[in-house]
Amino acid sequence: MRLLIVLTCVLAGCQAQRPHPCKSPPLLTGAFTVSTQNEKLYIYSQFEYDGLGERIRLLEFGNFENKSFNYDVLLLFREAAMLEINYHNRTCNKKPFKTDFQPMGVPKDATLLSQAILGSSSGPGQGLLINTWWGDLPDKTGKYLSTTTEFGCIMVSTAYQLKTYGWTVTNFFNNVIGIADPSLLNPPDFCKDAKMQHSKEEPADFLSLFQNRK
Template sequence: MKALVLLVCLSVSCFAQRPQPCSSPQMMSGGLSVSTQNEKLLVFAKYSYDAIGKRIRIKELGTYHNDTFHLDVLLLYRQGVMYKINERSRTCLKKRLTEDFHPLAIPQDAALISQAVLGSSSVPGEGVTVNMWTGELQMKKGTAKYLSTVTEFGCVPVSTLFSTDRKGWVVASFFNNIIGLADPQDLTPPAFCKNSQLEEEEGEHLMSFLSLF
């Protein structure tokens, strides 16, 4: 009987330890880099992320087809608009946001590839345990494959590889993440954006970036 109880306990313990799909913190701030295979996009950015209000602020420096650009954009998915903000000139362009909001999370149907340690597991504090997941997402224009890596504890994003036929691979690496918003005002349109008129033009390189969310 004791052997049976021990076997059951071990089985439950093993099942409990198996990584499960998870959701990242609902509010985060940090930095990230993004590059694409087919569209020649390379971006370094600071971001603020609010899954509750479906809002994202991105302040980025990058190159697109060998042209350098600076971009400060506030994405308000519930309103279906994005603001391109220029703090220096205090100007603001309001554009339609057609992409859907995708919270930072591992989908429930994702398949676990493996669990690994980034850094070293030899000494405590020298490494972090991560889980790597893969799967497919149904998008407006077809199916997209993804490979996502998140921390075992907290489900904090580490990297995401996202692939579609048109874009090829889009690669994002997250760093300096904090839980919460470093500056909550980042997710509110500046006062000089109040009278901005809606325009129809969309930034192609921005659409590549939005596919990650």
């Protein structure tokens, strides 16, 4: 009987340690790179992420179809709008961005693929405990792989399939909890009077922001 109780406790402990889908901190500052399988698009970006107010600021440069670009954009999901900001010319283009806000983290329906140590477990500070998840993209348009830290649920990398680009890989780094510069999440003064500009091809997601940038 005692043995049965001990085994039950051990099994319960193992189940308690199994990773679960999680949400990243609601306020984050960091950077990431994006690269695509067909080599049409490469991006390096610094970001400010406000999961509470559903706002994201991206300050980036990249290469699309062998042409380089710089991009400064504020995504305002609750307003279904995006602001293309140019401080040099003090101009601001306001465009529709009718995309549902997706909080950073692991979706509830994700399946745990593996848990591993990134780096080494030989000594303190030499490794990082990570979890890798997989699942279906919205509307089952493809698959994704997502890796987060076990502690804190900080994004490490994502990989997913898109018809336009093939496999697309995003790597996150230099993440800091909190907003380094809150002013970046507010439109500049010269954007206050910006009027919505509609076009035939409106961005449907993050990567489609760059398809017409040549």
